[in-house]
Amino acid sequence: MDQILMPLADDRPQKYSLPDEKADRRTMTGAISRFGRLVEPLARLGVLPVVLAGLLSVSAPALAQISLVRVTTCGPGAFPTTTCTVPSTQSGNLIVVAWASAWTTVPTVGSVTDNVGNVYSQVPNARSVYSTLMMNDIWYAKNSKAGATTVTITPNPSGNAGAAVIWEFSGVDTVSPLDQAAVLNNQPTTTTPLGAAVTTTAAREVIISTMGPVGSINGLLAGSPFTNLIFYGSGWAHLITSATGTYAAQWSIAGGQYHSNTVSFKAASSANACDLVPDGTVNILDVQKVVNMLPGGTEPCTANITGPGVCNSTTVQRVVNAALGQACVVDAPPPDTTPPTVSMTAPTAGSTLSGTATVTASASDNVAMAGVQFLLDGATLGSEVTGSGPTYTLNWNTTSASNGPHTLSARARDAANNTATSTGVTITVSNGVVTPHTVTLSWVASTSPNVTYNVYRSSTSGGPYTKLNSSPISGLTYVDSAVVAGQTYYYVARAVDSSANESVNSNQTTAVVPSP
Secondary structure, three states, X not given: OEEEEEEOOOOOEEEEEEOHHHOOXXXXXXXXXXXXXXXXXXXXXXXXXXXXXXXXXXXXXXXXXXXXXXXXXXXXXXXXXXXXXXXXXXXXXXXXXXXXXXXXXXXXXXXXXXXXXXXXXXXXXXXEEEOOOEEEEEEEEOOOOOXXXXXXXXXXXXXXXXXXXXXXXXXXXXXXXEEEEXXXXXXXXXXXXXXXXXXXXXXXXXXXXXXXXXXXXXXXXXXXXXXXXXXXXXXXXXXXXXXXXXXXXXXXXXXXXXEEEEEEEEEOEOOOOOOXXXXXXXXXXXXXXXXXXXXXXXXXXXXXXXOEOOOOHHHHHHHHHHHOOOOOOOOOOOXXXXXXXXXXXXXXXXXXXXOEEEEEEEEEOOOOEEEEEEEEOOEEOOOOEEOOOOEEEEEEEHHHOOOEEEEEEEEEEEOOOOEEEOOOEEEEEOOOOOOOOOEEEEOOOOOXXXXXXXXXXXXXXXXXXXXXXXXXXXXXXXXXXXXXXXXXXXXXXXXXXXXXXXXXXXXXEXXXXXXX
């Protein structure tokens, strides 16, 4: 380490150390020259560093250590009547809320709130589903306030049953923690399902992954680095990484289809908003850069300290303060209160529809879209179509509606949960007279005591199968009245014990519904 003597303003010699590996681009002579050029514009701004040594400091980049503070389960029950009680939260942490719906329901989550006013956001494109049987969604609150003890989850429709897992982590970025998100919907039958995979952009991140199986779950597959929790028939896991890479939790289940969602959050870093170069530290280089970004300067304003694209004397003062060893103070962005725009694009007003019709809407937002919920006569039509848009499409089986006039519309939702509803279009459903058909099924009783039964159907031999009954069947017969003439269906039954554990599939039986 070279030792350099440099006189300060009072001419007393002071000793400074300059790391050898930085000497090639940050020689002391260059630093003094740059500082000299900065004095005049900083003085005009009323921002004058008082200690040159602080601006010349060099430190290695560092990432905070992410730590799990606690994990809490909530439910099952009907939400939001069921509320989640958690240990009192700490200040500046990340809170992650994952919610799973009850079997045979695929609602959306309308909001997540707590008793101290933390702001929860849905992770865009992180809602996963399997058919019409189940869904999982993930929300989070960054830079938490202390003292939250009650978390309220409100699904849409309200009163939908489900369960939740809530994590709290320290050491996570408090400004922009969200890194990656991925989903897998309607995955085929397997005994070793691989969850949705994310490729991280930072070495230290925390990854949250959930997996909902159609059948029973055993846990993580041996050798998986994740830490898991088996709750409410689903898998919930987290992993704190130490290197960039592609990560996915792999599970062990009895067999069947599944769905999964995974999100990752970045660690807090010393390379903060005031590190404009960036090189892992805040010093004279960053002060020079922010001065160059002032109006009339030589560089465009890319700082996001006192607001995105704002460079003024306050911005400069905060970079100087950070260079002198203080915290980089960053103003929180204003809340997004602007609703999205949405319009129906198909079908057109006055159309007559029959069979399966394509319903399409166009939606956009000033920040980010989350999804579009189609409406029939004001009631939800199918599940929310998620994604960034701008085009959202739903295939609608019009035989589910009565013949006659109806109104179609679309409700758009952005990432901040602002909503807007399109103007409705009036259409006419005309499917003629449909001859009803039914399929009656029966089976031999299980030899196990105190069991009920579930019946599953598929249009493909061997599955995947969809559960038909909404409540357990205590008898040995079931009538399927939701069949279409000219179609072939494949059925299996499963025995269910008092803990809701299902048996393997029975033998498959086939039913051919006559043509009209």
